Amino acid sequence: MGPVRSANERLSGLEPYDPRYLPAEVMLSANESPFDIAPGTRERVEARLRELALNRYPDPLANGLRDAIAASSGLERGNVLVGNGGDELLFNVFLAYGGPGRTFIDLPPTFSVYAYNAHLTGTGKVDIPRLGDFSVDEDAVAARLSRGDIDLVVLTSPNNPTGNLIPEAGCRRLLEASDALVLLDEAYVEFAGDSLVPLLAEYDNLLILRTFSKAFSLAGVRVGYVLGSKGVIDEFTKVRQPYSVDAVSQVIASCVLEDGDTVVRERVAGTVARREELFGRLQGMEGVEVWPSAANFLLIRVTDARGVWQRLYDEHSVLVRDFSSSAGLADCLRVTVGTEEENAAFLAGLEAVLAARGF
Numbered sequence: 001m002g003p004v005r006s007a008n009e010r011l012s013g014l015e016p017y018d019p020r021y022l023p024a025e026v027m028l029s030a031n032e033s034p035f036d037i038a039p040g041t042r043e044r045v046e047a048r049l050r051e052l053a054l055n056r057y058p059d060p061l062a063n064g065l066r067d068a069i070a071a072s073s074g075l076e077r078g079n080v081l082v083g084n085g086g087d088e089l090l091f092n093v094f095l096a097y098g099g100p101g102r103t104f105i106d107l108p109p110t111f112s113v114y115a116y117n118a119h120l121t122g123t124g125k126v127d128i129p130r131l132g133d134f135s136v137d138e139d140a141v142a143a144r145l146s147r148g149d150i151d152l153v154v155l156t157s158p159n160n161p162t163g164n165l166i167p168e169a170g171c172r173r174l175l176e177a178s179d180a181l182v183l184l185d186e187a188y189v190e191f192a193g194d195s196l197v198p199l200l201a202e203y204d205n206l207l208i209l210r211t212f213s214k215a216f217s218l219a220g221v222r223v224g225y226v227l228g229s230k231g232v233i234d235e236f237t238k239v240r241q242p243y244s245v246d247a248v249s250q251v252i253a254s255c256v257l258e259d260g261d262t263v264v265r266e267r268v269a270g271t272v273a274r275r276e277e278l279f280g281r282l283q284g285m286e287g288v289e290v291w292p293s294a295a296n297f298l299l300i301r302v303t304d305a306r307g308v309w310q311r312l313y314d315e316h317s318v319l320v321r322d323f324s325s326s327a328g329l330a331d332c333l334r335v336t337v338g339t340e341e342e343n344a345a346f347l348a349g350l351e352a353v354l355a356a357r358g359f
């Protein structure tokens with residue numbers, strides 16, 4: 001075999017994104033819904049899929065789904081773009097608004113995919129670390145934006161993995177500080193209450209990311225979308241893959257949307273109630289620090305988090321997410337709010353692991 005020349009130099013030393021998704025009896029590592037879509041919706045999905053012509057390309061822009069999303073958000077088709085999960089759109093935003101010679105502000109600790117995409121696309125990155133309570137350092141971000149050379153900033157609300165919100169006033173302040181595109185990642189907003197979608201009427205530089213993966217129980221299907229001003233959405237249509245949202249996914253997401261949100265709303269309310277219950281239990285445990293959360297997960301700190309993670313997995317078959325090697329998250333683990341049984345299994349496992357260590 002002959003030699004092969006090296007890949008793009010940006011890839012050297014880069015570790016592929018690894019969600020560390022291992023098989024376990026209790027899966028609390030990926031912030032999925034523990035429930036399948038409603039049984040009636042699943043039946044309608046199956047009926048519609050039987051009729052679907054698989055030999056034909058899908059509607060390239062998923063216009064039917066765009067219209068349904070637009071209607072449910074009080075917007076128009078031109079304000080919506082659907083992607084292969086929110087993750088594809090998070091890449092597209094760096095293709096369209098990042099790139100060599102352009103700069104984005106990252107607010108760590110936050111979703112690591114933003115920094116990864118910045119690296120891949122050769123986008124410059126300015127880190128403005130969050131404050132001690134994980135809130136955004138609004139003064140520092142506003143001051144940096146006002147210099148006028150920032151192209152993109154990503155706000156995450158609720159933030160992953162810390163669970164806190166950015167207040168509306170803070171979001172407005174940053175939108176007004178410059179003309180930079182502000183991507184507001186609302187992947188978990190259903191668990192928090194009010195979305196900041198109404199601000200789209202006031203700010204052309206606001207783009208909001210939403211997903212079907214979390215509250216809508218469709219992580220396996222890969223559908224997310226962005227909402228924004230028509231000019232920004234038009235730029236996204238230039239960088240996206242032509243058929244990124246397959247026909248099957250378009251049908252499934254449309255059915256979930258058409259069936260209305262009664263079931264989704266009930267499940268979100270249940271998750272929020274179980275989150276508060278879990279929060280209370282963790283707060284009462286010796287050797288555990290827990291932060292309040294507006295999402296479907298909680299961030300905790302325990303001594304030797306890496307060892308605790310391993311023993312939870314090995315001895316209790318409970319999979320949570322280890323963030324202990326991320327900057328600003330020493331000894332932190334993130335646990336998804338599961339069913340009552342899953343939460344109980346996690347708590348029992350954690351108690352046993354901590355007791356075995358002497359507290």
Ligand SMILES: *Cc1c(COP(=O)(O)O)cnc(C)c1O
Nearest residue numbers: 085086087111160187211213224
């Ligand atoms: C889960 C998540 C997304 C989107 O996930 P997809 O499954 O690709 O839609 C986006 N942002 C954050 C912060 C997330 O946690």
